[in-house]
Amino acid sequence: MNPAAPENLIYTPESYVDRLDYRAMFAKDQPLEVEIGCGDGGFLGQFAARHPERNFIGVERLKGRLGKLDRRGRREGLTNIRLMRIEATYFVQYLLQPRSVEAMHIYFPDPWPKKRHHKNRLIQPPFLDVLTGALRKEGTVFLRTDNIPYFEQMVEVFGADSRFEAIETPDELKVVVTDFEREFNAQGIPTNYAAYRLTA
Numbered sequence: 203m204n205p206a207a208p209e210n211l212i213y214t215p216e217s218y219v220d221r222l223d224y225r226a227m228f229a230k231d232q233p234l235e236v237e238i239g240c241g242d243g244g245f246l247g248q249f250a251a252r253h254p255e256r257n258f259i260g261v262e263r264l265k266g267r268l269g270k271l272d273r274r275g276r277r278e279g280l281t282n283i284r285l286m287r288i289e290a291t292y293f294v295q296y297l298l299q300p301r302s303v304e305a306m307h308i309y310f311p312d313p314w315p316k317k318r319h320h321k322n323r324l325i326q327p328p329f330l331d332v333l334t335g336a337l338r339k340e341g342t343v344f345l346r347t348d349n350i351p352y353f354e355q356m357v358e359v360f361g362a363d364s365r366f367e368a369i370e371t372p373d374e375l376k377v378v379v380t381d382f383e384r385e386f387n388a389q390g391i392p393t394n395y396a397a398y399r400l401t402a
């Protein structure tokens with residue numbers, strides 16, 4: 203397959219126990235960003251189109267949602283996106299190359315509102331260990347959510363981790379809204395933003 207013009211943006215690796223070969227996945231060797239839980243791909247489609255000088259991997263476990271972004275990306279001729287249907291933590295821990303990612307985008311992760319389900323939330327201390335293994339030096343994590351208790355948890359977990367420092371979310375990122383965000387904002391529910399930079 204010519205990686206410059208893939209028939210399908212959904213990438214199925216030959217192996218799920220070897221780390222990804224980015225050169226085989228993308229037309230150009232350029233900085234990598236990852237969106238975890240990319241959903242229908244409204245953010246990733248727009249942001250990747252604005253940044254042809256970066257490569258993007260979108261991770262999502264629902265096939266139907268990935269299919270929408272696949273069709274849109276091919277229609278628009280995007281060659282800098284690959285999509286993977288896989289469990290996010292496994293992907294970050296075992297498939298990404300160590301210290302290879304410039305930025306992680308995590309927008310509106312499932313809030314698991316019931317207390318007994320909080321253990322299922324993605325943003326917890328063990329996940330930060332996984333993230334730091336994949337992020338490059340001074341790599342960034344961008345977070346958004348509508349859910350105030352989960353936002354407080356995000357700020358607490360990152361705030362307690364001396365490997366990260368809080369930064370501002372750039373305006374050029376804020377203007378690119380996600381699908382869930384558009385719906386929440388239309389109902390008058392605002393977006394809560396947080397962003398962190400790895401200090402080492």
Ligand SMILES: C[S@@+](CC[C@H](N)C(=O)[O-])C[C@H]1O[C@@H](n2cnc3c(N)ncnc32)[C@H](O)[C@@H]1O
Nearest residue numbers: 239240241262263264289290309310380381382
């Ligand atoms: C609330 S939606 C937000 C989608 C998108 N980020 C947006 O803002 O429009 C959360 C998405 O994350 C996906 N997701 C949740 N947990 C996941 C996991 N462990 N691995 C991969 N995808 C996951 C869900 O299938 C869902 O599409």
